[in-house]
Amino acid sequence: MTNYMSRKDLTLFLGFSAVVLLMPLWLAPFGAGYPDLLQRFMIYGIMAVGFNILFGLTGYLSFGHAAFFGVGSYTAVWSFKLLTLDAIPALIFAAIVSGLFALVIGFLCLRRSGIYFSILTLAFAQMSYNLAYSVLTPITNGETGLQLTLSDPRVLDQVTGQTFVGQPVPTLLGQQLGGFTGFYFCAFFLIAAFFFAQRIAGSPFGMMLRSIKSNQTRMQFTGFNTRPYALSAFVISGMYAGLAGALLAVTDPLAGAERMQWTASGEIVLMTILGGVGTLVGPVIGAWVIKYFENILSALNDNILARFWSFLPDGVADVVVKVTSKFVGDGWHLTLGLVFVIIVIFLPGGIMEGVRRIGAAFNRRRGGTPDRATQTQPAE
Amino acid sequence: MFEVIFLQFLNGLDKGAAYALIALGLTLVFGTLGVVNFAHGALFMLGAFTAVTVRLFLTMETVTIDPTQLSPWGQPLEVREPLVQAWLGDFGGVLVNYSVPVSILIAIPIMLLIGIALERGIIKHFYKRPHADQILVTFGLAIVAQEVIKSIYGPNPIPQPMPTDLRGAADIGAWLGMQANIITYPIWRLIYFLFAGIVIGAVFAFLQFTTFGMVVRAGMADRETVSILGINIDRRFTIMFGLAAVVAGLAGVMYTPLLPPNYHIGMDFLVLSFVVVVVGGMGSLPGAVLAGFLLGILQSFASMNQVKAIIPGIDQIIIYLVAVVILLVRPRGLMGRRGVMES
Structure with missing residues (x-):
């Protein structure tokens, strides 16, 4: 194992796995130790890891990643409906279909780079979203969303003679995937996804992607055809998104078109930037932070705030409650937007760069050499 | 048949006018400051909510x-x-009764201030940063603006009545000497189109016939030389950002009777406007206007039932489809200059 992975990588991977697997324990004091939220953490973590392969490593800012997420969800639900309620075939199909979808879209979009690439992906994602809402209603069930019903054919389940009582839910080898089982199922995929991303980042292929980011033209002059590499990164990233979408369908078998809207794509960008683009762990942390605060802040209301600020004098407390209530509950997106703007302005490397800077400050005090934070440059 | 086509053409004009106005502002900002402004839709939305506030x-x-x-x-x-x-x-x-037109007078100074404050406060620091960072920070600003409006006015659309005198429909067919009552068109849409024409004309005249505009155009062509000649080009570009904000704001004010504004109206228009800018050619003002009207009219034709019967769903995707084709076939857009953002 040691000649296969460097010691540093292995430590990172094992540490990451431990953190993920122990989440139900160490997140419980923060009020986030319940399976629903933890499943979301895993799913959006996978999505962010995949997005980072494209944006962080290769430098292409896609504004249409939610399309692959949506395609993955729809494929998974169709697999539940037509074939079997088992989760594994659904995930495989979702990864394949979203990969093919990414191959087509990536083939077209990667002809351009920089801002044009962003707009092209945005255009394709909006097209998929609009079509999912209108013409493709037979496939997507439009606004209602695609859901499982008792009368679904489920050919494979029929053959193997499995029957269900009540509302059908996805299973794994006959085992229901609710609660913490579902969490560990998703956690397995996040760890696998992380491992794979780590392998990519350290491989010659990953090196190639990095050099596309830093100077694509020079690569071409040196005689490399960069497009197949960028396309592979796009497809891998799309498959990650499809897998995440399928997992979301596993934990909650209802696929709606709003998952494909461009605001959903924007959210992935936010997560990646917030955590730290270009780092392995950063995007996952970004996804966790956003999902955590989405859950916590949007659940707060005036009563809770009033109790929180009750140590202040009455008049002051009322004002403070009024002001802070604008930033929580429904208004938590405002907080998110503000934090995001501040991060982009002052800390372009996100949370990870913040951690690094703090570490560097401690080092300097001890007399060590400060390591310079590297700023990321996207492909233009 | 001619009447049907003519009517669809007219129907495309008002939406096209809105696209053209927003795309014009986007292009002004991009052409002068070189910034890809994702917050431009938010400026449109702020303009619309100026009208709401004035009416309140x-x-x-x-x-x-x-x-x-x-x-x-x-x-x-x-x-x-x-x-x-x-x-x-x-x-x-x-x-x-005329609250919407009256809002124009109030929206101009407000939007100018917002625009200048935005540029001096935040965007100024991003000229040297990569385009992706500019997109990200303006995207964040758009979210903030949107959420502030949502927390003040709530999530639901707020309808704005148009002036009672302008509520009917104009019988354009009769004006042009055709049979009466075949081609009728709501007066307010006609006004919107004319208004857009005036604003666009004013912007072009300002750039073309004033000394200020001349300097700005020179700066767009070669910023460095202009500043070496001792002209404070940055200040002028700041004012151009304010002007772009005004154009977006006015487009928003006048659009309120056609579509009740809610907090995400700007984002909805922004995505389309980017597509418009790209089709017209990054940095080309006439291109932005032309593409705006073109796509508005195309969309209107695509939503005809006869067309939808041939290609279902075409009305939903026509604009994006055109953009994709243009970007892949002719990346600098319809009227873009060679070498501007062409890669």
């Missing part, structure tokens, strides 16, 4: 109880009268 103020009412009259329930009648009407008499009534 204009329709603040006094409630007086008139004991001489009785309501149908036998209570003394409550007479509600807008304050402006109480103070200014009939003129106040006209103000309330």
Whole structure:
């Protein structure tokens, strides 16, 4: 194992796995130790890891990643409906279909780079979203969303003679995937996804992607055809998104078109930037932070705030409650937007760069050499 | 058949005018400052909410109880009268009726201030940063603006009535000497189109015929040389950002009677406007206007039932489809200059 992975990588991977697997324990004091939220953490973590392969490593800012997420969800639900309620075939199909979808879209979009690439992906994602809402209603069930019903054919389940009582839910080898089982199922995929991303980042292929980011033209002059590499990164990233979408369908078998809207794509960008683009762990942390605060802040209301600020004098407390209530509950997106703007302005490397800077400050005090934070440059 | 086509053409004009106005502002910012402004849709939305706010103020009412009259329930009648009407008499009534056009006067200084504050406060620091960072920070600003409006006005659309005199439809067919009542078109849409024409004309005239505009154009062509000649080009570009904000804001103000504004109206238009800018050619002002109208009209034709019968769903995707084709076939857009953002 040691000649296969460097010691540093292995430590990172094992540490990451431990953190993920122990989440139900160490997140419980923060009020986030319940399976629903933890499943979301895993799913959006996978999505962010995949997005980072494209944006962080290769430098292409896609504004249409939610399309692959949506395609993955729809494929998974169709697999539940037509074939079997088992989760594994659904995930495989979702990864394949979203990969093919990414191959087509990536083939077209990667002809351009920089801002044009962003707009092209945005255009394709909006097209998929609009079509999912209108013409493709037979496939997507439009606004209602695609859901499982008792009368679904489920050919494979029929053959193997499995029957269900009540509302059908996805299973794994006959085992229901609710609660913490579902969490560990998703956690397995996040760890696998992380491992794979780590392998990519350290491989010659990953090196190639990095050099596309830093100077694509020079690569071409040196005689490399960069497009197949960028396309592979796009497809891998799309498959990650499809897998995440399928997992979301596993934990909650209802696929709606709003998952494909461009605001959903924007959210992935936010997560990646917030955590730290270009780092392995950063995007996952970004996804966790956003999902955590989405859950916590949007659940707060005036009563809770009033109790929180009750140590202040009455008049002051009322004002403070009024002001802070604008930033929580429904208004938590405002907080998110503000934090995001501040991060982009002052800390372009996100949370990870913040951690690094703090570490560097401690080092300097001890007399060590400060390591310079590297700023990321996207492909233009 | 000619009537049908002509009518669809007209239908495309007002949406096309809105696209053209927003795309014009986007291009102004991109051409002068080189910034890809994802917050431009938010400026459109802020303009629309200026109109909402003006109307809120204009329709603040006094409630007086008139004991001489009785309501149908036998209570003394409550007479509600807008304050402006109480103070200014009939003129106040006209103000309330024409609240949307009146908002234009108020929106101009407000949008100018917002634009300049935005540029000096935040965007200024991003000229040297990569385009992706500019996209990200303006995207964040758009979210903030949107959420502030949502927390003030709530998530639901707020309909704005158009002035009573302008509510009907104009019989354009009759004007052009055709049969009456075949081609009719809502007056407000016609006004929107004319208004957009005036604003676009004014912007072009400003750039073409004033010294200020001349300097700005020179700066767009070669910023460095202009600043070496001792001209403070940065200050002028800041004002151009303000101007772009005004154009977006005015487009928003006048659009309110056509589409009740809600907090995400800007984002909806922004995505389309980017596509418009790209089709027209990054940095080309005439291209932005042309592409705006072109795509508006195309969309209108694509939503005809006859067309939808041939290609289902085409009305939903036509604009994006055109953009994809243009970007892949002719990346600098319809009227883009060679070498500007061409890669």
